[in-house]
Amino acid sequence: MKSALGIVIAREYLERVKRKSFIITTLLVPFFMALIMVAPALIMVFSTPESKTIAVIDDTGRIAAHLRGNDDIRFVTTTAEPLDSARANDSYDAILFIGANAISNPEESVRLFSHGSLAMVSDAFITGELEKAIEDVRLTDYNIENLRRILDEVQVDMTLTVIDIDKEEDSEISSVLSYFMSLGADMVLYMFILIYGQMVMTSIVEEKANRVLELVVSSVRPTELMLGKILGVGLVAVTQIVIWVALLGACTAWIVPLVSSSAAAADPEVAGALAQLSDSGYLLSLMGWLLVFFIGGYLFYSSIFAAIGSAVDNIQDASQLTTVPTLPIVLGIVASMAVLNNPQSPLAFWLSVVPFTSPMCMMARIPFGVALWEILVSVAALYGCILLMVWLCAKIYRVGIFMYGKKPSVVEIIRWARYK
Amino acid sequence: MDYIISAENIVKDFTGHRALDDVTVRVPRGKVYGLLGPNGAGKTTLIRIINHITAPDSGTVTFDGHTMTADDVVSIGYLPEERGLYKKMKVGDQALFFARLKGLSRKEAEASLRSWFERLEISDWWNKKVEELSKGMAQKVQFIVTVLHRPRLLIFDEPFSGFDPINAGILKREILRLRDEGATVIFSTHNMASVEELCDEITLINKSHNILSGSLREVRERFADNRYELAFTGDPSALLAADGFQVSLGPVNTDGFATADVRLASPADVRAFLARANEAVEINAFRAVLPTMDDIFINAVEQSNMSNPETTES
Numbered sequence: 071m072k073s074a075l076g077i078v079i080a081r082e083y084l085e086r087v088k089r090k091s092f093i094i095t096t097l098l099v100p101f102f103m104a105l106i107m108v109a110p111a112l113i114m115v116f117s118t119p120e121s122k123t124i125a126v127i128d129d130t131g132r133i134a135a136h137l138r139g140n141d142d143i144r145f146v147t148t149t150a151e152p153l154d155s156a157r158a159n160d161s162y163d164a165i166l167f168i169g170a171n172a173i174s175n176p177e178e179s180v181r182l183f184s185h186g187s188l189a190m191v192s193d194a195f196i197t198g199e200l201e202k203a204i205e206d207v208r209l210t211d212y213n214i215e216n217l218r219r220i221l222d223e224v225q226v227d228m229t230l231t232v233i234d235i236d237k238e239e240d241s242e243i244s245s246v247l248s249y250f251m252s253l254g255a256d257m258v259l260y261m262f263i264l265i266y267g268q269m270v271m272t273s274i275v276e277e278k279a280n281r282v283l284e285l286v287v288s289s290v291r292p293t294e295l296m297l298g299k300i301l302g303v304g305l306v307a308v309t310q311i312v313i314w315v316a317l318l319g320a321c322t323a324w325i326v327p328l329v330s331s332s333a334a335a336a337d338p339e340v341a342g343a344l345a346q347l348s349d350s351g352y353l354l355s356l357m358g359w360l361l362v363f364f365i366g367g368y369l370f371y372s373s374i375f376a377a378i379g380s381a382v383d384n385i386q387d388a389s390q391l392t393t394v395p396t397l398p399i400v401l402g403i404v405a406s407m408a409v410l411n412n413p414q415s416p417l418a419f420w421l422s423v424v425p426f427t428s429p430m431c432m433m434a435r436i437p438f439g440v441a442l443w444e445i446l447v448s449v450a451a452l453y454g455c456i457l458l459m460v461w462l463c464a465k466i467y468r469v470g471i472f473m474y475g476k477k478p479s480v481v482e483i484i485r486w487a488r489y490k
Numbered sequence: 491m492d493y494i495i496s497a498e499n500i501v502k503d504f505t506g507h508r509a510l511d512d513v514t515v516r517v518p519r520g521k522v523y524g525l526l527g528p529n530g531a532g533k534t535t536l537i538r539i540i541n542h543i544t545a546p547d548s549g550t551v552t553f554d555g556h557t558m559t560a561d562d563v564v565s566i567g568y569l570p571e572e573r574g575l576y577k578k579m580k581v582g583d584q585a586l587f588f589a590r591l592k593g594l595s596r597k598e599a600e601a602s603l604r605s606w607f608e609r610l611e612i613s614d615w616w617n618k619k620v621e622e623l624s625k626g627m628a629q630k631v632q633f634i635v636t637v638l639h640r641p642r643l644l645i646f647d648e649p650f651s652g653f654d655p656i657n658a659g660i661l662k663r664e665i666l667r668l669r670d671e672g673a674t675v676i677f678s679t680h681n682m683a684s685v686e687e688l689c690d691e692i693t694l695i696n697k698s699h700n701i702l703s704g705s706l707r708e709v710r711e712r713f714a715d716n717r718y719e720l721a722f723t724g725d726p727s728a729l730l731a732a733d734g735f736q737v738s739l740g741p742v743n744t745d746g747f748a749t750a751d752v753r754l755a756s757p758a759d760v761r762a763f764l765a766r767a768n769e770a771v772e773i774n775a776f777r778a779v780l781p782t783m784d785d786i787f788i789n790a791v792e793q794s795n796m797s798n799p800e801t802t803e804s
Contacts, residue, residue, distance in 0.1 A: 077587065077590050077591055078591075085576075277576075282573075284570035284572050284574075285570060286588075288566070289563065289588065290591055292543070472544070482505070489504075
C-alpha cells in the first residue's frame, strides 16, 4: 500500500505536465519576461530624444551667459526680442523669461513658457542650470577672490558602499538590486503559491463533483490521496520554476555582458548591480532559498486549499472560503513591503519567522543578507507547522469529501476535524 | 457459519444525525449478500465503514477472522453508487491507474485488463478519453477496475444503474461467475427483482437500524401471509361460495387454467380448504405464493416506521 502515494503523485504530475497548456506557458513566459527585461535597454539605445531650442529673454542681462545647454536642450539668448513676439515665434520650443529681480527673488521673476509641457528631464535640467547660473552671479557679487574654487573644494559628493560582513568574502551589495530581487522573489512566491494552491483546490472539487473520488478512496486512504495531490501538483510547480530559472539564467548570461558593455556601464550603481547579477553564487543561493520557501509556503497553504476543496461541491462555493488562505498570503506580501524598508528590524524578524507570513517576508529579506541562523529558524518553524497543518487539513478533507449539499461554514469545517 | 466480514454493533454519528445505530451485519463467505434499505437509511455509511474509508464511533469490523486494518482494503473491490472517472484521462491509462492502486504491477494489470476488455467487448476503447464514453460505457470500465485485482470481497452499490437490459444481464452473469470462483459479494440496490435473482442472504436497514436479516428464503417464508394459488377447471361460483375462506378469482394462468387467489388464516387450514375445493371444482394445481421482495421491503419498512415513529432526521 505504501506505493499508492507514489502512484497518485505520478498520475497528478504526468497528467499535468503532459498538457499542451503547461508546455506552452512554461516555454513562453520566460521568453516574455526576458523581453520585458531587455526592453528598457533597447529603448535606451534606440531612442534619441530630439533637441529642444529654448529662447532666453534675460532682463537682468547677467544670467543668460551662465546657462549651458546640452545635447537635448539649447539655450538661445534673444534679449532684444520682446516677450510677446517671442511667444508668437514657432521656431522656439519654449521661452525662458528671466525678470529683472531674478537674482534676488528667482521664484517670483523667472517663468518658462512652453508649447504643452516639457519632458520631466528637461524641466529638471533647466531648473538646475538656472540655479547654478544664479548662484554664480550671486557669488560674483560677493567680490571674493577664488570663491568659486574654494566652494568647489569644500563640496563633498559621495555614494555609500555597503559591505555584507556576514558573508565569508566581503562583497559589495547593491541595495537597488537587492530591492528588486526581493520584489521579484515575493512576486514569484505570491503567484506560485496562489496559482498552484488553487489548482489543488480546483482539482479536488472536480474529483468530488464527478465522483471519481468515491472510486479512488476505495483503494487509497483519503489522507494519502490528499498528500498525493498536493505533492504531485507541487512537483509540477517545481518543474516549472526550475525550467524558468534555467531559461532566465541563460537569458541573463547572454544579456548581462551585452548591456554592461554599452551605455549602462558608465553608471557605477548599474555596473555594481550587473556585477552582482553575474555573480552566480549569489544568484544560486537566492534561487535555492526561493525554492525552499516556495515548497514550504506551498505545502502550508495548499493543504488549506485542499481542505476547502473537499468541503464544497462546486468552485463557486469555494470563493468565500478561499479568503482564509488568501488573506494571510496577501498580508505577507504587504508586510514584505514594510520589511523591505527595514530588513533588520525586530518586526521584520518576527514576520519572517511566523509561518503564515514567513515565506514572503523571509524571501524579502534574504537578498539584503540575513544571518544564516535566522533563515534556519524560519525554515524550521515553517516546515514544523506544515506537518501540523497537513494533519489538520487531512482530518477535514477525510470528512469533507463525502459531504454533499449545503455549503458549510468555516466553523462547521473546523468541527469536522474532530470526527473520528 | 464462516463469515468473511462481520460488522458488530456499529454506531456512527454525524452532526445532529445518527447514521448507524447499533447495526450488526455478518456476511457469509462465498455468498451474494443483499444490503437493502430506503434512501438515507445508512447503507452507504455502513459500506464505507466496511471499506475502511470512515471509522465507526463504536463497534468492530472483523475481516477474515481478524480485526480489519487498512491493509485489508486490497482484498476488497468496491463499486460505489456515485461513481465517476477522470474525464481527461484515456480509458486504458485510467484503468491501469486504478489497477496499480490495488497493488497490481503494471505488467499484470495490463495483461488482465486486456482480457477483461475483450470479454466485455470494449477493447477498442483503450485509447479513448473518458469524456467520449457514454454513461453505460464508463460503468463497464468502473466494473472492470473494481474486480480486476480478484478481491475476496466485492461490494457493488447499485451496479446496474445506467445499464440497458443486455449489459445488465452480462454484468449479472459476471457477478455470479465471480461468486462461483470463490468471491463474496455484498450487493446494495433498490431493484428488488435483481435481489431475488442474485442474493443468497439479505439485510434490510431502515433509519439507521438493522430491521431484518436472514437468508432470502427464510425471509420470504417469514413474511408469507398464507397466500395460495389454486388452478382449476369447473364452475368458479361453487368455489367462491366456500365460507370461512377468502377466495378471489385470479387471471387465467399460462397453462390455460382458471386461477383463484386464496388467503387462509393459518397453514393448518390448507387441508380443510382443499377438501372443500375438491368438492366444488377439479383441482389442477395448488401452491403457496411467497411474497415478492418488493412486498417484503415495503412491509418491513412500514412496520418499522410504525413501531418506531420518532423519526431520526435523515
